[in-house]
Amino acid sequence: MNPEIGHYALVLALAVALLQTVLPIWGARTNDDALMRVGPSLALAFCGFVALSFAVLVTAYVQSDFSVLNVVENSHSMKPLLFKITGTWGNHEGSMLLWALVLAIFGGTVALFGGNLPARLKANVLGVQGSIGVAFTAFLLLTSNPFTRVIPAPAEGHDLNPVLQDIGLAIHPPLLYLGYVGFSVTFSFAVAALIDGRIDAAWARWVRPWALGAWGFLTLGIAMGSYWAYYELGWGGWWFWDPVENASLMPWLAGTALIHSAVVMEKRDALKVWTVLLAVLAFSLSLLGTFLVRSGVLTSVHAFATDPTRGVFILAILIFFIGGSLTLFAARAGSLRQGGIFAPISREGALVLNNLLLTAAAAAVFVGTLYPLALEAVTGEKITVGPPYFNLTVGALMLPVTFAMPFGPLLAWKRGDLAGAAQRLMLAFFLGLVAAGVAAYAQGGGPALTPIGIGLAAFVVLGAVVDVAERAGIGRVPAATAFARFRGLPRAAHGAALAHAGVGICLLGIVAETSWNSETIIGAKVGDRFPVGGYELTLARLEPRTGPNYRELVGVFDISRGGASVGSIESSKRLFTARNMPTTEAGIRTFGFSQLYVSLGDELPGGGLAIRAYWKPLVTLIWIGAIIMALGGVFSLSDRRLRVGAPKPARKAVPAAKPVAAE
């Protein structure tokens, strides 16, 4: 397909986005029905044009059309098809186009499924979405045009950065963007509410699923990014407190606070202003993340862009949206009606506590990430804020959050009974203590934080179980009834319990991996044998292989335990010929939830290779926990009360359960 079609489609998308910004909001101000109706059709047109533009760029990549500069710089005709496709967003221009595409799809979704939204709210929401569309399509066209041509066309491309030639690129950025940009919808709702000066009941119903969806995608995106870095970078680390990682963690923390405060708003009609502020903050932090990564402020694998005009452009976008929305918030927040009072010890109170601690954690990450940049910009002094800072601050804030987590769901709305909740958690608490004791014994000395962490993780997981069991009445009612009640529980309750259990599981993985991992760094020749965490590795052979666009040296290791062979592991170093760049492909083998991790280093002068081998106990729980969290989000999303329904015919009670009197 002719790349120029994609180029023109992108230009039209900008034109359409401009109209989408102006017409519906104008309609909402003048209460003009016809103008407000223009919003959805323009949002769909925007979606169509951006999608067409994206499709054209993908086609150019697949067909290796080297008359497109972006393809020349980031593709290679010998690359496997999958990496040709993913290479589309493995670079600055393409990834911004993906960003715009996700934005357009979400706008289109609001337009399609927003039939029951109040007309004014819908018009304002689409208008705000349109303005974000304007900013990003203009950014693409004016500073990062993916359709720039190069004539005469070269016969071969420069290939994609080899680190990115991985299945991870197919998954990580799209998930992350679904998360980042998902918060644009909650942002649009928040700003729309501020523009109109009122929050409808439909508002909370819409904001919660979008926040949940965005949060779920962001959770998966961050987890996937962490796993990718873990196996691709060859250091065996899964979180580096790298500014780019922090950039995704900040909106996640704000988003986590948002989904909790949205519950209060939906159920109790309270915390409205706070929820609006969180919705604004979550997207602002997403934009900030985009700025940090895209402007080239940070130098890392992610910063493809080093062009200062881009940085200035994104900074302008940032100032406009964050500054504008916060100003609007300051001006209008007072006019939003507050509602719903509650005692400090109550479900609402617990959620407020959660919100305060999570926002504080986000603030801590914010300071740690931006302070060095600001300092360098002002004084020129370079400092590094490293893991100790983040571990201390974020850790200190997350500890009470996780400890309080099991209590929240057991407290009643409005007025809770803390003693009662504590009583019901006694068993979980006791088992947590047992787990901590076992951990301390197994460890036999060492940092006291480890058993505490293990105990806390167990407490959180068991607390989630207790929550569901209590609701179903297990132990108090006959088993059949309890099971029926268990099934009849709102999916949101299941979702919350699952997500909370996921946090516990993740915590367990983090504590176990950081406390008990063992590392062997050794220079080995073929036939050498060395121990790693209870296993013995033997470098069986080294063999060169040739891939489609790389050559590699593969080390094959035999694994044995107590003399018995338990399989083998392959680890390799690749050299990508087009860019003459090496990558490491760590060899990973999973035993239960733990992993054996081997990566090849440089060749040593006396023959042989430097080899790093790690034993990482329970490390997979970190990502499994994150997936369970996201799964909890899915459950919660699928809860019927979250769908905005047209006035439905009164529905009969779920027949699965007979009415049972509560105790």
Next chain:
Amino acid sequence: MLLWLAISLMTGAAIMAVLWPLRPRAGDGVSDGQADLAVYRDQLAEIDRDRAAGLIGAPESEAARTEVARRMLRVAEADAANRMATSSDRRRRLAAAVALVGVPLFAGGLYFALGSPEQGGQPLAARLDARPEQADVAILVRRVEDHLNANPDDGRGYEVIAPIYMRIGRFEDAARAWENAIRLNGSDARGQNGLGEALLAQSGGVVTAEAKAAFQAAQADDPKDPKARYFLGLAAEQDGRPQEAASIWSGLAADTPADAPWRPMLDVALARVGAPVAPTPGPSAADVAAAQQMSAEDRSAMVRGMVDRLSQRLAENGDDLDGWLRLMRAWNVLGEGSKARDAAAKARVQFAADTQALGRIDALARELGLGS
């Protein structure tokens, strides 16, 4: 043309996205109050469901119902004051006009500023399938490369592609190709000279040890080879042995016919090291004899005069590619970078229609570091 058709259709679709919803229609929007009431009704239904499933007790369910009912009442009051949306013909016409005129003007204008509508798509497969006479240079090179990847022992192939690499400025590839040609076809003067020149171009005109070894190998193959002798002389000069350079070049000059294309270059080189220059068409024997007596300044003035004459001749009759190349080299040797660049520019104009000539000019410009 297909592109224009697509552009018109897309523009039409964008305009319709505005016009279609603007057509007069009875207000079917959901008013704020209605939407709120729908939500509250759903909440009441949920309370009933939870009550029925035994998830909440009777008192809690009553309390929740009361609260929702309170909210519903509040909305009903507010909604009574809320007018239904209307629409005005004036605003509608304005919006339609903006769509009809603004969209094509804005999109068309921006696209013409940014896009390249005259360029079609160039999928690689189609370019590779094109008939040889239609293929572009990049593709021709690639074809040979693909052939060589498949038949890495085809020495002839490397000999074909090496000069092309030189011409398009891929000196590293050229050196590698010559190395392969020498490995497969055996060492000969042509191959070794090619390798030496490629290395020379890579190092920006410095005869490195490797390059010198290549020229020596060329000379071993053919002691009379002028190229090898010239560059070995240059190596001696760069190593700070002008005497030796002068003797090598004088020997070469004696074997060089007066009309050889490299003759003027050789003369310039000879003059530079203060050696006698052979007669015509360059400086006469007398000139050269005089040159030896001259001070460095005068000598350079004499050389300059020769170069000026060449430049003048080319200005009158420019159809002499070798002349232009010689002129570029000469100015460069004299340290007149801007004049060399100027000569390159004039030569490009002269041979604008001849891609091969342009390639040679560009290659030389790159070799001399003039920027292309």
